[in-house]
Amino acid sequence: MRIGVVTFPGSLDDRDAARAVRVAGGEAVSLWHGDADLHGVDGVVLPGGFSYGDYLRCGAIARFAPVMERVVDAARGGLPVLGICNGFQILCESHLLPGALIRNDHRKFVCRDQPLRVESVSTAWTSGYAAGQEIVIPLKNGEGGYVADERMLDELEAEGRVVLRYVGDNPNGSYRDIAGVTNARGNVVGLMPHPEHAVESLTGPGTDGLGFFTSVLEGLVRS
Amino acid sequence: MIDTVELAGKTPDQPQPWDELGLKADEYQRIRDILGRRPTNAELAMYSVMWSEHCSYKSSKVHLRQFGEKAPASDALLVGMGQNAGVVDIGHGYAITFKIESHNHPSYVEPYQGAATGVGGIVRDILAMGARPVAVMDSLRFGPLDADDTHRVLPGVVAGVGGYGNCLGLPNIGGEVVFDPSYAANPLVNALCVGVMKHEDIHLANATGVGNKVVLFGARTGGDGIGGASILASESFDDSKPSKRPAVQVGDPFMEKVLIECCLELFEARVVEAIQDLGAAGISCATSELASNGDGGMYVQLEKVLLRDPSLTPGEIMMSESQERMMGVVTPENLDAFLAITARWDVETAVIGEVTGTGRLIIDWHGETIVDVDPRTVAHDGPVYERPFARPEWQDELQAAGPEGLARPAGGDELRGTLLRLLGSPNLASKSWITDQYDRYVLGNTVLAQPEDAGVLRIDEETGLGVAIATDGNGRYAKLDPYTGAQLALAEAYRNVATTGARPLAVTDGLNFGSPEDPAVMWQFAEAIRGLADGCQALGTPVTGGNVSLYNQTGDTAILPTAIVGVLGVLDDVARRTPQGFRESGQVVYLLGETRDEFGGSEWAWAEHGHLGGRPPSVDLAAERELAEILVNASRDGLIDAAHDLSDGGLAVALVESVLRYGVGARVWVPDGVDPFVFLFSESQARAIVAVPRSEEVRFTDMCSARRFAHQRIGVVDDGGELDVQGLFTVPVEELRTAHESTLASAFEG
Numbered sequence: 001m002r003i004g005v006v007t008f009p010g011s012l013d014d015r016d017a018a019r020a021v022r023v024a025g026g027e028a029v030s031l032w033h034g035d036a037d038l039h040g041v042d043g044v045v046l047p048g049g050f051s052y053g054d055y056l057r058c059g060a061i062a063r064f065a066p067v068m069e070r071v072v073d074a075a076r077g078g079l080p081v082l083g084i085c086n087g088f089q090i091l092c093e094s095h096l097l098p099g100a101l102i103r104n105d106h107r108k109f110v111c112r113d114q115p116l117r118v119e120s121v122s123t124a125w126t127s128g129y130a131a132g133q134e135i136v137i138p139l140k141n142g143e144g145g146y147v148a149d150e151r152m153l154d155e156l157e158a159e160g161r162v163v164l165r166y167v168g169d170n171p172n173g174s175y176r177d178i179a180g181v182t183n184a185r186g187n188v189v190g191l192m193p194h195p196e197h198a199v200e201s202l203t204g205p206g207t208d209g210l211g212f213f214t215s216v217l218e219g220l221v222r223s
Numbered sequence: 224m225i226d227t228v229e230l231a232g233k234t235p236d237q238p239q240p241w242d243e244l245g246l247k248a249d250e251y252q253r254i255r256d257i258l259g260r261r262p263t264n265a266e267l268a269m270y271s272v273m274w275s276e277h278c279s280y281k282s283s284k285v286h287l288r289q290f291g292e293k294a295p296a297s298d299a300l301l302v303g304m305g306q307n308a309g310v311v312d313i314g315h316g317y318a319i320t321f322k323i324e325s326h327n328h329p330s331y332v333e334p335y336q337g338a339a340t341g342v343g344g345i346v347r348d349i350l351a352m353g354a355r356p357v358a359v360m361d362s363l364r365f366g367p368l369d370a371d372d373t374h375r376v377l378p379g380v381v382a383g384v385g386g387y388g389n390c391l392g393l394p395n396i397g398g399e400v401v402f403d404p405s406y407a408a409n410p411l412v413n414a415l416c417v418g419v420m421k422h423e424d425i426h427l428a429n430a431t432g433v434g435n436k437v438v439l440f441g442a443r444t445g446g447d448g449i450g451g452a453s454i455l456a457s458e459s460f461d462d463s464k465p466s467k468r469p470a471v472q473v474g475d476p477f478m479e480k481v482l483i484e485c486c487l488e489l490f491e492a493r494v495v496e497a498i499q500d501l502g503a504a505g506i507s508c509a510t511s512e513l514a515s516n517g518d519g520g521m522y523v524q525l526e527k528v529l530l531r532d533p534s535l536t537p538g539e540i541m542m543s544e545s546q547e548r549m550m551g552v553v554t555p556e557n558l559d560a561f562l563a564i565t566a567r568w569d570v571e572t573a574v575i576g577e578v579t580g581t582g583r584l585i586i587d588w589h590g591e592t593i594v595d596v597d598p599r600t601v602a603h604d605g606p607v608y609e610r611p612f613a614r615p616e617w618q619d620e621l622q623a624a625g626p627e628g629l630a631r632p633a634g635g636d637e638l639r640g641t642l643l644r645l646l647g648s649p650n651l652a653s654k655s656w657i658t659d660q661y662d663r664y665v666l667g668n669t670v671l672a673q674p675e676d677a678g679v680l681r682i683d684e685e686t687g688l689g690v691a692i693a694t695d696g697n698g699r700y701a702k703l704d705p706y707t708g709a710q711l712a713l714a715e716a717y718r719n720v721a722t723t724g725a726r727p728l729a730v731t732d733g734l735n736f737g738s739p740e741d742p743a744v745m746w747q748f749a750e751a752i753r754g755l756a757d758g759c760q761a762l763g764t765p766v767t768g769g770n771v772s773l774y775n776q777t778g779d780t781a782i783l784p785t786a787i788v789g790v791l792g793v794l795d796d797v798a799r800r801t802p803q804g805f806r807e808s809g810q811v812v813y814l815l816g817e818t819r820d821e822f823g824g825s826e827w828a829w830a831e832h833g834h835l836g837g838r839p840p841s842v843d844l845a846a847e848r849e850l851a852e853i854l855v856n857a858s859r860d861g862l863i864d865a866a867h868d869l870s871d872g873g874l875a876v877a878l879v880e881s882v883l884r885y886g887v888g889a890r891v892w893v894p895d896g897v898d899p900f901v902f903l904f905s906e907s908q909a910r911a912i913v914a915v916p917r918s919e920e921v922r923f924t925d926m927c928s929a930r931r932f933a934h935q936r937i938g939v940v941d942d943g944g945e946l947d948v949q950g951l952f953t954v955p956v957e958e959l960r961t962a963h964e965s966t967l968a969s970a971f972e973g
Contacts, residue, residue, distance in 0.1 A: 009569065010477050012392030016667035048665075050390045053477025106972075109385050109660045140389075140662045197664040202798060203681065204664070 001220045003213075004031040004041035006071070006087075008062050012049035013084065013196060020196035021045070024213035033065040042220050043080035043124070044071055046087025048140075048194060058101060058143050059089035068094060080124035080216045081188045085141055088180070088190030097181055097190045098156070099148035104141070105173025113205040114139035114193050115167040116179055120160050123186040128215035135208035137198040139171055139179075144192040146174035146181075156181055164191055225537065226264040227591045235261050244271035250606055257600050265586065265593040268538040269601055272504035273511060276773055279605035282739035283771045286749050289756035290766040297765045299728045302425060308348050308418075309767020310425055311729045313793045315688050318425060320352045321417040323362070323694070323733035323789050325772035329471040330412040334379025338412045339387035339474040340448075343546050345416040346391065347500030350483055351549070353426035353490050354418025357666060358680055359388050361398040361414050362694045362733065362787045363657075366407030368649040368970050373402070376410050378971060383474075384414070385660040390476035391483070394669045395661035396678025398694055402649040405698070408777040413733040413770070415789050417692060419682055424490060428499040430517035430552045433580045435496060437510075437521060438558075440565050440572040441482050441548040444506070445531035448472035448544025478547040485568035486549060492564060494557040501548040507541045507601070509550040510576075514584050514598035517552075521598065523576035523586045537588045552578060612745035622703060625837030626822040631900050638899060639952035641831065642875050643962045645904075648830035651872045652966035670797045674880065676719040676868050681797045689797030691725035693790055696733075697871070698783025699824040700839035705747040706754035709786040710842045713758040714908055715870050716790040721851035722868045722911055724801045724858025725792030730759055732769035732788050737781020739773045747784040748773075755786060761844040764790065794858075801858045801866045804884025805914050805940040810864060812889060812938035814874065815850060815927065816910030818902060825906045826871040846909035849932050854911060862923040865914035875903040875948075877912055878938075879959050882946055886956055891938035892949040899951055914940055 003021045005028055007014045018028035029041050033051075038044065051062035062068065068090070075081045075096050083091035091097045104110060115136050118129040129135070148156070153176055156162050164180035172192070180191030195209030224230075231237075241251040244267065254262050254270050262270060276282060291303070301318055302310035308322035326341025342359055349356045361384050366373045388395050398415070430437065448471065489495045497517075499509045506528070514521040525537055535543070553561045558574070565572040579585075584601070586594035632641045645651050653674065663672040670689060671679035677693035695715040701708025713730065720727045732755060737744040759766055775782045794800060805812075822828050823837030857863045867877045882889050893899045915923045927934040947953045 009481050010390075012390075012480070012665050013667075016665070019667055049392065050477060050480075053390070053475070055477070108382070109389055109662075111659055111662050111664070138664045140664060142389075194664065197667060200667075202670055203667055 001217050002027045002029050002041045003043045003045060004029045004038055005045045005047055006031045006033065006067055008033040008051035008065060010050045010052055011047050013047040013194065016196040017045045017047040017084065020199045020213050023199045024210055024217055026213065026217045031067055033067050035067045038070050038074060043216050046083040046090050048085035048087060051086055051090065059086060059093040062090045063093040072096060075188050078185065078187050082125050082212065083190040084194055084196065085192055088192055091188060091190040096188050097183060098152050099146055099181065101143050102145045102147055103143045104145055109142040110171055111138065111140040112171065114171060116164045116193060117167050119165055120163045120182065122160065123163055123182045123189050124216050124219050125189040125212045126163055126215055127219055128211045134167060136205050137193045137195050137209040138205065139193040141192055144172040144174065146178045148175065159184065163189055225588055225591060225593060227593055228263055228595045231263045232260050237261065239267055241267060241271065244268065245275055246271050250274060253606065258596065263593050264538045265541055266596060268542045269507040269594065272507050272542055273601045274605040278504050278508060280771055281606045282608050282610050282773060283748065284607050285609055286752040289752055293756040293760045294765045295760050295763045297763065300765055300767065301422065303767060308352055309729065310352060311767060311791060313682065313688065313690060315683060315686055316421050317682055317688060318420050318422050319417060319690055319791060320349055320354045321415065321692065321731055321789065321791055322348055322768050323413050323415045323731050323787060324348065324770045325733055325735060326412045326414065327410065327735065327772050327775055330380050331376065331408065331410050333471040334376045335383040336471050336473050338380040338383030340472045340546050341412050341414045342384055342387040343474050343476065343479050344502045345414045346393065346479065347502065349416045349418035350486050351428055351498050351500045352418060353424045354420040355487055356393055356416050356418045356483060357668065358396045358417045358678060359393045359414060360396055360678060360692060360694055362696065363398065363400045364406040364411035364785060365402050367404055368402050370407055372407060380410065380412055381657050381660055387474055387476045389662045391480050392665045394663050394665050394672065396663060396669055396672040396680065397692065398673065400654050400657060403698060403783055405780065405782045409775045409782050411735050411775065411785060413787050415694060415731065426490065426497055428497050428513060428516060430497065430513035430521055430578045432496060432554060433518060433578055434555060435578045436553045436555060436558055436574050437523060437576040437578065438551040438553050438561065438572055439528060439548065439575050440551065440570050442475060442478050442545055443529045443531040443571065444540055444543050444548065445545045446535055446539060446543065449539055449542050472544045472546050474546050481568050481570060482547055482549060485565055485570050488564050489561060492560060494553065494560045494564065496552040496554065499550045501550060503544060505541065505543045505545065510584055511598040511601040513550065513552065515602040518578055518580055519598065520579035520581040521576060521584050522579050525586050525588045527573050527575040529571055529573050537593050610739050610745045611742045612749050613742040614746050615743035621836055622838055626825065626828045626834055629828060629832045629834055635951040638903060639954060645827060645830055645872050645876060646879060646959065646962040647966045648826065649966060650826055651876055653964040654967065655964060656967035656971060670800055671723060671802060675803050676722040677725065679723050679794065679797060679800050687796035687798055689794040691720045691723045691792040691794060693719035694787055695719065696785050696787035698785040699829065699835055701751060701784040701786060702835065703824050703837065703839045705750035705784050707839050707842055708784065709751040709754035710758040711839060711908065712786050712788040713755055713762065714842055714844065714847050716788045717762055717764065717847060717851065718868045718911065720790045720792035721854045722801065722866045724799055724855055725794045726855050727762065727764050727790050727792040727851060729791050730764045730766045730788060732766060732786060734769065735772045735775050735782065735785040735787065737776035741781065744781050751784055751786045755788065758844060762848060799858050801863055803865060803867045803881055805865050805881045805887050805889060806885045807864060807916065808887065808940055808942045810914040810916055810940045811920055811936060812891065812940060813913050813915055814910065814935045814937045815853065815913065815932065816846065817907060817933050818905050818910065819907045820901050821905050821907045827904045840906050840908050843909050849930055850909050850911060853927060853930060853932060856926065857913065857923060862919045863913045863915050867912050869910040869912065871906065873904040873906050874912065879946060879963065881912065882956060883960055883963060888941045888943035888945045888956060889938050890941055890947045890949060894935055894937065
């Protein structure tokens with residue numbers, strides 16, 4: 001199974017995402033922001049970082065990268081897409097996911113091992129977890145506050161599209177402690193925490209993040 | 224009108240602003256003697272920055288030679304001092320390059336940008352060697368925690384270190400933060416960067432090959448940072464002068480991230496002969512250093528430099544310290560391939576000149592020659608000063624005023640109170656409020672990061688080969704005795720590296736002192752270097768490079784003499800690393816090393832009594848070596864599960880830190896006949912605590928006995944949720960945590 005990892009100028013966690021795909025047993029394929037096609041991959045990860053410096057608004061410029069046209073089309077056709085941190089911001093800017101990420105309420109960058117609860121296991125990227133399972137994976141961002149209007153938040157809750165919620169202290173002011181959401185179809189998932197940093201116990205707080213990558217690979221095998 | 228070489232020859236008496244550019248009268252005369260005429264404005268700009276203290280090391284050079292003269296024989300050193308950074312062999316074909324650099328003065332004037340560009344500068348130094356930068360660390364010093372100005376400087380510095388490093392995708396894996404009144408208007412921001420490469424990828428910044436092209440690429444040149452090295456970093460602060468804010472550079476980490484990937488691709492494609500970063504003194508430094516390290520000649524057409532601000536004069540272009548720029552030397556055959564790669568990364572590039580065999584650095588501006596110099600006279604033949612130095616009169620008095628008369632806590636309640644106050648004192652309190660603003664995970668190879676004793680990185684996923692790095696530096700110890708103080712900084716960093724299980728290999732240093740024009744400061748500096756060079760010789764760890772920052776003083780008051788020492792070590796298998804925290808209930812806690820009644824310069828004397836006097840703890844480098852051997856072997860053989868070095872605050876503080884890491888408890892007893900206060904708080908050196916699984920206890924103690932190294936069974940790890948010092952006091956873990964972790968957060972969030 002081949003999972004593409006997009007590198008934008010300013011992407012930082014692209015190597016980590018590729019490593020996570022490999023640790024999970026998949027083949028990682030590098031995709032370049034200027035690519036006009038997806039090289040036949042079975043899924044795409046938009047990794048963390050500061051694409052194009054994020055000087056305008058996080059993800060606002062990356063959304064217009066040539067590769068994103070293909071990603072948006074393919075996602076609408078059901079291709080599994082995971083956006084991590086900056087990747088989540090790009091998915092929101094691309095309107096593949098609702099809402100937006102704003103500056104943390106305490107106005108500082110925060111890096112910590114974050115307890116989370118998996119709220120939805122009916123997505124391509126979380127099917128391997130148990131509903132309600134608590135996991136710990138690193139969180140690291142300056143603009144991770146998830147916001148949406150009340151109607152949208154109610155809709156997300158009602159449709160079971162809140163994928164992850166922060167447990168304990170809310171680290172950034174996200175509405176309703178939301179750490180990750182999915183689209184109606186469940187193939188596109190965005191989250192602020194970094195599952196790719198929790199795939200080896202040697203370098204992460206544990207291996208709780210591996211499930212995102214094994215979930216999508218197992219789902220692809222089944223289909 | 225442009226000041227040309229021709230014009231300079233015709234107008235020898237034209238007044239020139241050498242004084243404003245930071246040159247002394249005799250230095251200006253020397254430039255005239257070298258050239259046989261007055262310098263042009265551009266030449267004057269060039270000499271003034273390159274002969275500044277910051278770039279020329281004119282006051283420190285005569286002392287720094289000892290690092291070479293006393294260097295221990297080491298097979299590990301691939302590139303020594305003098306290049307952008309030293310390079311160390313760590314085996315399996317891998318090499319590590321690492322170095323500390325200071326950005327103190329800019330960080331006081333403009334904390335965010337000063338600190339950010341400090342990180343950016345050292346990262347480019349590492350990159351220029353051909354290495355991929357893989358981690359950063361930062362050593363910070365500030366005025367008192369409760370001082371108003373600290374609340375201006377510290378949040379900006381921390382945000383700058385984080386903002387730049389995080390955006391660059393480099394994990395921040397350690398460092399230290401210390402508060403002292405002497406740093407009040409002179410904060411220290413020293414940044415360390417580590418890079419990795421294969422042996423065959425080492426690049427030296429030399430311009431060789433007549434006819435090769437000189438290429439400037441990266442950000443455009445602007446008006447920021449003009450005179451940063453000469454005006455800002457080479458003078459003491461003084462209220463009577465105008466603001467120096469314009470001399471601080473402004474950073475763009477996104478540009479630097481792109482530049483890193485672009486340079487690594489250029490190296491990998493083998494289309495570039497050499498790359499030199501543009502830091503202090505900008506184009507002046509890069510052209511003169513590249514030329515004088517190579518064939519000696521270079522011709523540059525300065526009008527080809529891409530500008531952010533078209534109104535800049537040639538002199539300003541030469542002096543600008545705009546960030547995120549690199550200079551490359553490229554063969555004509557490779558030029559197209561080179562340009563294709565920079566274009567792929569959208570990095571603007573201009574061919575500005577070529578390497579010549581003339582032995583002269585000639586710079587033209589629209590067809591007129593504005594610089595014609597021997598580049599060696601700019602880069603290497605700057606003034607060298609034998610500054611007078613003298614042991615200050617107050618030194619005897621300071622050493623005589625020891626801590627012996629200070630009231631000591633007696634009995635369980637007083638000892639308990641002392642511990643809780645020390646845990647919350649600014650220097651010993653948890654620094655997580657700061658370090659939580661740094662990304663420690665990016666790149667996915669961080670095995671240990673702060674608050675561990677050393678940062679540990681995996682270098683090779685196949686073999687598990689890794690490195691450990693620690694920085695330390697205690698200015699109070701060095702004030703009491705600069706020779707010993709520098710060795711104590713080395714000893715602590717060495718010990719911290721060994722504590723994680725790594726074999727110490729090499730050293731980098733950041734030497735931060737007051738004005739070299741004060742003989743007392745110069746004596747501190749000379750003594751510190753002598754101590755460090757002797758110490759490195761004794762420990763077998765050569766100095767590979769580093770940085771000197773002088774003029775860290777306001778008026779007559781210099782900072783504490785602050786030698787920050789970074790030690791690099793290697794682990795053959797990072798999976799064997801020893802972390803700091805106790806985890807398994809039932810494991811036995813051993814204290815390794817001898818504890819003496821040593822409180823001179825201690826954190827206890829300072830925090831509890833505001834006292835600084837007497838002698839620092841004694842240094843025993845043979846014992847440090849022995850302790851390191853024990854820790855490294857125990858790690859390799861799986862004899863210990865945790866280890867923590869003893870330093871500021873002594874055993875009690877180390878125990879608390881090991882307990883808090885995973886929230887377990889511990890029971891500890893004071894050995895018979897030992898004074899509990901000395902046992903708990905002395906800062907005697909060459910000591911560590913370890914947690915030993917019971918199954919390994921005999922093997923471990925046998926090893927210590929065979930090496931005749933002092934080891935005492937002082938406690939056990941348990942899950943009781945408290946630290947119990949038997950017969951004296953008990954503190955619940957949560958109370959320890961609150962005391963330790965609330966100080967910085969309440970100071971900056973309150």
